[in-house]
Amino acid sequence: MATTAxxxxxxxxxxxxxxxLGRRHLLPARHYLDSGYPSADLIVASAKDYGIALVTPVLLDTSRQAKAQQGFAADDFTIDWDGKRAxxxxGISATWNDVVQEGVxxxxxxFAALDCIPCPVKEQCTSSRKGRRLSLYPRELTEAVRTARAQQQDGTWQRDYALRAGVEGAIRQATHTTGLRRARYRGLRPTSTTPPALPPSTSSDSTPGGTAAPSTAPIIATSPDSNYASPHGNWN
Known part of the structure; x- marks a missing residue:
């Protein structure tokens, strides 16, 4: 359990x-996280650097088309990374431009306006007079997010992620029974002694393998709602 600002x-x-966890040889094979953690960078880095699969809800596409579930969202476009074509x-191809936006x-x-404006399915695609534009992260990150979004729509993934329900219940018990959302002390060092000192009934015993697990077992990260976090400390 980690205590942070x-x-x-x-x-x-x-x-x-x-x-x-790595120093103690307790890195998990699968790490169950709430929706406050996932990003394309973390998903890729976890697998590449630690061999850990993150099991966590990835934010869905927030485009107008995806929200309305009508028309063509970004995932409906075919991306040929090797041929640098979208x-x-x-069936219309776009011009491909590698850029750096805000350091990323x-x-x-x-897509050219001359192609988009007369297109018979334009209303399902874009309202722009300049044609549709897609802003893509590097290939590894884009494909990781697309894969994660597809997986989390599957019932098998949802049943697997239901493992986190035990931890959410433990968090609720701890916060409502002990007032854990508000730190009793000022500063990280004294505040960090509070969660480990909780009675066993409010510990993370409901997680598979407890708070630490062998590399073949899952581990579940806990994080109280940050909206209620104390100004002096928050535990993750």
């Missing part, structure tokens, strides 16, 4: 936790 994002707390559902390497696939 309440302003530290969950994504920043994950790496120190994995390093600590093809829309109507991306690819912008721009």
């Amino acid at each position: 309440s302003t530290l994002p969950d994504t920043k707390a994950l790496e120190p936790i994995r390093q600590a 093809v829309c559902p109507a 390497a991306k690819t912008v696939a721009a």
Whole structure:
């Protein structure tokens, strides 16, 4: 269990936790996380650097088309990374431009207005007068997110992720029984002694293998709702 400043994002707390587990030879094969953790970078880095599969809900496509479930969302476009081509559902190819936006390497696939405006399915694709544009992260990251989104729609994945329900129940018990959401002390060092000192009935015994597990067992990260985190400390 790690105690951090309440302003530290969950994504920043994950790496120190994995390093600590690695030093004790307790890295899991699968890591169950809540929706505050996932990003394309973390999914790829976890698999590449630690051999850990993150089991966590990835944010869905927030485009207008995806939200309405009507028309062509980004995942409906075919991306040929080797040939540097993006093809829309109507079969039109876009120009491929490798760019850096706000310090992040991306690819912008721009479809010409001359192709989009007369297209018979334009209303299902874009309202722009300049044609549809796709902003893509590097191949490894884009494919990781697409795969994760597809997996989490499957019933098998959802049943597997239901393992986190035990931890959520343990968090609720701890916070409502002991007032854990508000730190009793100022500063990280004294605050960090509170969670381990909780009675056994409020510990993470409901997780498979407890708070630490062999490399073949899953491990589940816990994180109280940051909206209620104390200004002095937050535990993950």
